[in-house]
Amino acid sequence: MAQVSIRDDEVDIVIAALHPDLTSFMEEWRPFFSRFHLIxxxxxxxxxxxxIPEGFSVDIYTKTDIDRVVGSSSKxxxxSGYACRYFGYLMSxxxxxxxxxxxxIPAKDNKGDLTNAVAQHIANLTTPATPYFFNTLYDPFRKGADFVRGYPFSLRSGVQCALSCGLWLNLADYDAPTQALKPELKNSRYVDAILTVPAGALLPVSGINIAFDRELVGPALLPTFRLAKEGKLRWETVEDVWSGMCVKVICDHLGHGVKSGLPYVWRNERGNAVESLKKEWEGVKLMEEVVPFFQSVKFSKAAVTAGDCVVELAAAVKERLGAVDPVFARAADGMVEWMKLWKVAA
Structure with missing residues (x-):
């Protein structure tokens, strides 16, 4: 099946700006960003x-804009921090x-050529996913691949892909304990592969390098899970991991697919794992409660949109996890507020 052609005006590129000078970042990405609108x-x-250098179609949102839109929901x-990216999702x-x-910044492939991460994400989203039967040659819709012997023909049409999770070179997404114990551990392997995450399987999504179909699952990408000692660095936040589990169980319920693998980006150094461990350890422990919950969550037949699912999921979080730790009750309240904002934005 060929990739679906999309127009430039169907895509927004959202950038979370935690540093004031984006000149170098934007110039690195100019060949791939220049044809699209940026938030x-x-x-x-x-x-x-x-x-921000000239030559880009860009809308910039600041604290003033966030306060104006969010209002009382800011409670x-x-x-803050990496969670600012979600405001871009809301405004798109x-x-x-x-x-x-x-x-x-853009990564280089095994031949030394710069990779177009934007184009690869779009290719992932506009070709089917195959969550119900694993293809041992990974994504059968990539050029040079197909379905393997024994793959049921009744499942070969696949389902719509709603989320594309890219990877990165240099700094892999290790947690603080792993990075603290293995400070020299880097990811230097560019694996030229894409796979569909099977239905029923969870994954720790990172918001660093992702793409999604906003019409299908936009409300399910949400900034509502914050650690009590949350900081600014990659080891000190788990809001994207929580968001990823939300969107994955919702995709499974609605019959959408999630892909992981290409595209890669190159991630630069930032932060101290040993210092961050003091903040992230809370999240490491809470994952032992989070995973069994998401593995067992069920939605009603009345939940036919991502928004419907978020509302039901918030109620389940409140009921089943609210007494375990206050962070879960706050997350549930935030999910309810997020849906109110999303409906207004829509």
Missing amino acids: VVKDPDLKEDLK TIVF RKKYIVSFDDDC
């Missing part, structure tokens, strides 16, 4: 003015969103 969301805690939803009106953090 840059400035971390509301960042005091300096943003520096339960905080767009495009079908497809591609999102990168500002410490990532």
Whole structure:
């Protein structure tokens, strides 16, 4: 099946800006960003003015914009740090969103050529996913691949892909304990593969390098899970891991697919794993409660949209996890507020 052709005006690129000077970042990405509209969301805690080179179609959102849109919901939803990317998701009106953090630049493939992460994300989203039967040659819709012997023909049409999870070179997404114990551990393997995550399987989604179909699952990408000692660095937040589990169980219920693998980006150094461990350890422990919950969550037949599922999921979180730790009750309240914001934005 061929990739579906999309128009440039169907895509927004969302950038979480945690540093004031985006000049180098934007220039690195210019060959791949210049044809699309960009949404840059400035971390509301960042005091300096943003520096963005000319030649891009870009909307910039700041703390003033966030306060105006969010209003009283700011008590339960905080767009600080990496979570500022979600405000861009909220403000977009495009079908497809591609999102990168500002410490990532285009990666090079095994031949030394720069990879077009935007185009690869779009290819992932516009070709079917195959969550109900694993293809041992990975994505059968890639050029040079197909379904393997024994793959049921009744499942070969696949389902619509709603989420594309890219990877990165240099700094892999290890947790703080792993990175602290193995400080020299880097990811230097460019694996030229894409796979569909099987239905029923969870994965720790990272918001660093993702794309999604906003019309299908936009409300399920949500900034509502915050650790009590949450910080600004990659080891000190788990809001994207929580969001990823939400969107995966919702995709499974609605019959959409999730892909992981290409595209890669190159991620630069930031943070100290040993210091961050003090903040992230809370999240490491909470995952032992989170995973069994998501493995057992069920939605009603009345939940036919991602928004419906978020509402039901919030109620389940409140009921089953609210007494375990206050962070879960706050997350449930935030999910309810997020849906109110999403409905207004829509």
